[in-house]
Amino acid sequence: MKRLVYLLPLVLFMGLAGYFLVALRPNHDVHELPSVMIDKPAPAFDLAGLGDPKPLALEALKGHPFVINFFASWCVPCRLEHPLLMRLSEQNHIPLYGIAYKDKPADSARLLANFGDPYRQVGIDQDGRVGLNFGVYGVPETYVIDSKGIIQKRFVGPLTAEAVDKELLPLLKKLGQS
């Protein structure tokens, strides 16, 4: 019994080391907030379309799984993920819709004209209210929504090729089959 006491520091150390192993794992951002919107219905929106008389409305998108990407022309990380979005739309043909978050429509239009437009449709969320309803706290953010309008996945910050290939595309494939 007495001997076991001498093992206590070792046990404590192993506990701490285990915790740090999980908490400090690579690709884990401690500032990234867990989303409470997963598995919940996406908040309804009906936004004026960018360069398009047709509005971008949640109701109209239901029926097939789709991807919503919040972006802005003033957002630097959005430029970073832009080539990836182009690939997703041109090669993978995924149903990708954009929401221009707190951006002047003319600026969003110029961005898409200069760098290419990966979106099937873009909605204008100039006052950021739709973003707020989604719980967006910075652009870019990307949401995968199933055919019933339930949020399945949220990506905070720019998408990476790894996240797209290992998570986004397999998830969309799975949602499309069910």
Place this chain on the structure above:
Amino acid sequence: MRRFVLAALFLLTAVAAHAVEPSERLADPALEARARVISSQLRCLVCQNESIDESGADLAHDIRMFVRERLTAGDTNAQAVQALVNRYGSFVLLKPPVEPATYVLWYGPPLLLGIGLVGTLVWLKRRQTTPAEAEPLSADEARRLDGLMRGTDV
């Protein structure tokens, strides 16, 4: 002199200023006061260590406006806060709620204090019992002590 007083006055009022912009304020002072109370309890999600009442961030502005809209529409304070928790999770609350995920946070420190207290008590008790009551000297020992005191060891 008047200029000096005026400057001092401006300086003093500047300290009390918050990030709440004049255009955001509600006309009804009672509602505005409630909005300020709620704002001071909400975390700005961009800066993460400031309340939205203090933060100049764009998102903080949006949330301040959101809170005021909800209050104007007739929400109670709790309903307005809950609407934000539904969107951002309980992380928007500067004071974390007591729920299973935060049990360690709330009950951990008192628990550790309790373990320490019990440990200390046990240790103190054990230390006391050993040397506390010495047996009285036997007749032999008393005689030898007497001799020692007188300086004539047997």
